[in-house]
Amino acid sequence: MTDPTPKIHAFQDDALGNDDAVALKERLNRGAVSEQDVTRAAIERLRQLDPQLNALVVECFDEPRKSTPGQNGSLSGIPSLLKDNTDLKGIPSRHGSAAIQPHPARHDGAYAKEFLAAGLTLLGKTALPEFGFNATTEPAHDEPTRNPWNPAFSTGGSSGGSAAMVAAGAVPMAHANDGGGSIRIPAACCGLVGLKPTRGRHAVSETARPLPINVVSEGVVTRTVRDTALFHAEMERVHRNRKLPPIGHVQGPGHKRCRVGLMPDSINGTPTDEATRRAVEDTAHQLELNGHRIEPVAPPVDPSFPEDFKHYWGMLSFLATAGGRFAFGKGFDPEQVDGLSRGLYQRFRRNMHRLPAIITRLKRTRKQYARFFEDYDILLSPVLGHTTPELGWLHPDVSYDTLMERLSAYVSFTPYCNTAGGPALSMPMGWTDQGLPIGVHLAAGHGQERLLLELGYELESG
Template identity: 55%
Template sequence: MTAADTSVSPAEDGAPAPVLAFRDDALGADDVVGLLARLKAGEVSAEELARAAAERIRAVDGRLNAMQTAVFEAGIASARAGTRGPLAGIPTLVKDNTTYAGLPTGNGTAAAAPGPATRHAPFTRQFTATGMTVLGKTRLPEFGFNASTEFEDAEPVRNPWNTAFSAGGSSGGSAALVAAGAVPIAHANDGGGSIRIPAACCGLVGLKPTRGRMAANETGRGLPIDVVVDGAVTRSVRDTAAFLAAAEQARRAAKLPPVGRVEGPGERRLRVGLLLDSPTGTVTDDATRAAVTATATVLEGLGHRVEEYRMPLDARFEEDFVTYWGLLAFLAGATGKLLMDRRFDRRRMDGLSRGLRERYLRQWHTTPAVLRRLRRAAREAYEDSAARYDVVLSPVLAHTTPRLGHLSPSVPFPELITRLRTYVAFTPINNVCGSPAISLPGPARTPDGLPVGVMLSGRDGEERTLLEVAYELEASRG
């Protein structure tokens, strides 16, 4: 491609051309690990990579709407000055619900207009300690509550594979720009699937680490159940492994076994539980079921033992999680003036946030029982799967990526919450119990040109096992 190319020719199946930023520049088609090798060899400089990434973002963001705040010149200057760390010189982006000194933290909401932050969040310090060059912040749906990065009063973030479709949420801005090739890696975080969902929608690798693996999330650590953990989305398993090792080098998790650098498949053959339909009762659609079944066949061919599994889960788990979701919306509205902006106006919260908040206020008195049941149900389900299997293979989502508008916060709340419950049916349990899980691209795309994600869930602290299996699956796809 020439330097002006931002897309490829239309797909043979009739889907529109993907929005791609790949071009003949310093970044080329390399992933993080490939760029690090070229930096070490002196073939490119950190400044050249930062400039190329800035130009790529400029080229595609008019169609993707994924950037919240750009600080290209500051990032380029930082790259020119030089940074230290195992990922030094790699251009990246931070999600706009995480405090970064000098930039506002908008949280995706029109209810506030905060000023620049005075300090980094704990995870931001860990993230930047890897040496990466930050070029700005990416968009998310309001407070990260939605599984699609859409808004009532602004353009949605679009999927680079097919711009009529969602890029997922809540880390949709980060996922769209990584999938398009604008940057090779970007920050994401996950409170109910928000790393794994956009990774699945955009054909990326998205690891939700074990709770406690990363520095405590500022939002999550203040919650009754800490469901939020930070990480990144990447285009390759080796990049996710490199990021995890670099983050661990910056901050070691005292209560978890170290992961170290995972560089390929493991030798041990594993017991794999195959979970095709959600334990909450949601039935998986045909395209997603086919992707997961095909992945199970690959794992069997590689010598792993796969058997179908039904996870025992309290029938009230889904309802209780929505109630907890409502508690988070209530807290966002109640603390907005204190934590975000003294001019915060909760009347300007979007339809999803308002609906969740109002639902919670009708049943706030059930909170203690909801918290007890959530903890117990998640732990019992986790212990059952951990006793039986080394990993569990499942869909990331119960159906394929929806068109934009399907999950818009403008949809009437009763209908929207029903749609979300029948879409986000697999990911929340890992957030409640704290276990690690990874989203990987499945073996085929939909007729609309969209990826279909599959998920591997593991035992607490066993990210190494997930990455080793992920390497095998990635290699099987060529």
Template identity: 50%
Template sequence: MSQPRLHVFTDDALGTSDATALAQQLAQGSVSATEVTEAAIARLERAAPLNGLTLAAFDNARRLAKDNAFSGRFAGVPSLIKDNIDIQGLPTLHGSAAMGRKPMKKTSILAKQYLAQGFNLLGKSSLPAFGFTASTEMAHTPSTRNPWHLAHSAGGSSGGSAALVAAGAVPIAHGNDGGGSIRIPAAACGLVGLKCTRGRLVTQEAGKALPINIISDGVLTRTVRDTANFFAEAEISYRNRKLPPIGQISGPGKQRLHIGLMVDSIAGDPTCAQTRLAVEATAKRLSDLGHHVDVAQIDLPQRFVDDFLLYWAMLAFFVSKFGLVLFPQGFDRKQLDPLTLGLARYYQQRFLKTPGMLRQLRKSQAHYAEVFSQFDVMLTPVLAHTTPELGYLGPAVDFDTQLERLLRYTTFTPANNAAGSPAISLPLGQAENGLPIGVQLNGRHGDERTLLELAFELEAEQPFLRLDQV
């Protein structure tokens, strides 16, 4: 591939290890917490052109590594948390110039669950303003670049975490997903990204305040086992008794599944030829592995797109109208980006539709579940077309154009957020320009186990490319 790319894999204490292998090496003493921390810091500094790190916490990470007081499955493994989660002593910037830089007084309950796995936090990763778009492009700071091709988007909103994991700076990083924000950057950067069932992890403070909690937290990883091990360990510290357990998953399942194939969206938007090819090739691979694949459709009403857009716009309106109350670290409405302001205006013009919108979105779980009376898993694209260049979804694009582009690009991901159901993005395709293409497996409510077992099987059949292997 001749396109400009950037990776920081090298022969140091991190090597090419995923988080699981690195944790094993740390536990065995073949590498020290200080060695891997220094290696990750050096890699993050070399990865600076990606613009994926918003806040560094290197000095604190060095102190923790020296004391080596980590516990948990990933004890001592360097990682990052997305910069919309509070960490005591660091500001939370939400990707926006409107936010004050006052350090937070408390660590989020979600961050506590994340760090309880033993991760050594090296800093916070970038996102677009308030996570409202699918490309990590900000109005006030340089855009986050895709390490596979620096002129292209890293996806969003967890784009900083995805770019830095794909580039090899850290083996695993936090992300969250309110409309595709783990799965989209995973697809763009060639990673594994699981959006878990609503309530699978502890509910972050922002999610508790929403009339419908569309936010799920998780990780961006380079291997299925890192994702599986993260959720198995998370279940030790918090177990939602309303959901079936995931448990420890170490490889493919034995059951042959009935898989539904949906290549075009419920909105009627056609999928681009390269993405369609990747999804259909995955369907054939699954069929060759003994699974039964049939064409299907997720049964959501056509108005779902309009309802989800209005809900999304309502969140932007809340930020715009009540930012001084929502953000104790400080807030300046005059610094809000054009997309947030445009979405707020969109909601103001349609706010009378709010009761009907909420009523319909609350029915999404039942509508979504209907397809699983016939199928075990649904196979779809993650995105309707290949990863765009930076600027296509950037803040300089006028609101109407950006909205139209976003709705077409992200047509496959929001259904899981409204329904609260799990879905996983896997790097199973490659575009003509060398960028990864993600393929999505959608599961029943609470059935991450089946998705992870199937992901293990596909990974074994077609090992995922790392950027240093290209």
């Protein structure tokens, strides 16, 4: 049995203890602990952990950011962190890039406003790879963020800084966002719960609004399903998209027995490694024992999807690099972008003429996705094509062709839900021989986050 505590952690007998956000909030409500004590404990834990994990890029310990007076949500007093691709007034946004000359943000970003309205206390901003493009948090210009389960390994990306700090116990939950797997990948690597919501469930970030297909969803990484459920219930109070079914506050397993499509191998045909496949099959067996119906399925998407998504990824790099001075300020230096961003940019330049056809095909995935979920309730797969790699395997200094080959084999399941706009949940359901967590991926129809959370509770309880 693997020890459930990471090798690097800050769990101790202080105001935070071993509590998740739900338990901590209960103690705050009955006065067993004060918000000031909780904030101080989180700051001390962040100070203790960051030299080992390198997950925090800027702190605001002297002046923590809180909601405005009168906005006391159900997460009021819970310490948290914001990913460093979201503006927080008065604090620079670096986006993981040496090309950006950091300057204090003039305003809170759209999602930061919602995050603060939920009552969370923000203590700093977390590391990510450049522009969130990589599946590991290893900026070319800085030290890597290290996995608290084994510091020689990746935290995943792009929300790797948030995942490292939550897994190691600095805060119960932290902001993450997901344009191709960036909530679910680090959740899988760090043994956390990561829900990517349906497109449009929360505020759309400033950088995502102009995109021809908005692939980005906002959320958090947490250590428990009930924390993720509480967060999304609170965010629904702050902002409700009336076009989507309500999630509500999910507090346990549901009664619905689901028809589950099992897809152990990826859309691009890359075989899944043995440990990851075993975790998925064990999860399928657990669901089957609980009365759910499991059926093998083929990938419900065009064979062209993997290459089309890479081209879209290249378009994002083109927009960030060519438009960097507009997006990030006059001090932006495109010569300083890393090897992955540069390679994606060049790929797009060579194939720019194909973009209209590619956008048309990618937009079609939404209807294909919806058709699949007319027959099935859940699509069960790995989060990733293989177990968490060591640091360096996906470093942006690796030659572009080699790096893309490695990323294609690794990030081979998650992008589909971003393009289709559907919700998906990463759950920690297995272990590697090195004692690292393995995540399993559950996707559902548009607006079906409630079903995913109910299944998450069911799997979490064993």
